[in-house]
Amino acid sequence: MLRSLVSSVLGVxxxxxxxxxxxxxxxxxxxxxxxxTAPEDPVLARLLPDFQRRDDRGxxxxxxxxDANGALRGLHEPDIIDAKVAAGSVVLDxxxxxxxxxxLTPEQADAWLTSINDVRLAxxxxxxxxxxxxxxxDPDDPRAPHLDIxxxxxxxxxxxxxxxLP
Numbered sequence: 001m002l003r004s005l006v007s008s009v010l011g012v013x014x015x016x017x018x019x020x021x022x023x024x025x026x027x028x029x030x031x032x033x034x035x036x037t038a039p040e041d042p043v044l045a046r047l048l049p050d051f052q053r054r055d056d057r058g059x060x061x062x063x064x065x066x067d068a069n070g071a072l073r074g075l076h077e078p079d080i081i082d083a084k085v086a087a088g089s090v091v092l093d094x095x096x097x098x099x100x101x102x103x104l105t106p107e108q109a110d111a112w113l114t115s116i117n118d119v120r121l122a123x124x125x126x127x128x129x130x131x132x133x134x135x136x137x138d139p140d141d142p143r144a145p146h147l148d149i150x151x152x153x154x155x156x157x158x159x160x161x162x163x164x165l166p
Contacts, residue, residue, distance in 0.1 A: 010088045034077030036070035046125045087114035
């Protein structure tokens, strides 16, 4: 299950990376550039949020924030996606195919934390989880089995954090 969830998140990130516009200057300088617009997909928007929050100070402030977000996104999004894909790849490389116990180095555990967090963000967005979402829902609720998986991922993430504490 974990392998499937991580693979799904990596697939969404890969599609986003491939959707970046062609940049001739980037080819000449060796500096990659990414998308300058925020993702429309809510899951991607959660995984790749804006760098600056928009405020309510008026249209000029919103335009300036949008310009800054676009510039920062174009510069940094490829590296952010690469880091998320690298973390997910560590999970896929280290999770036992048939399940069971595993031993992780501290670096691998950090990658697992990153990847599990990304999966939780994606699931939480798809399920509409917010501060008002109860820990348990009616078993007939279509979100019920997914919420159980979300809670399992939360437990796994907390277990990793506890294991990494000195």
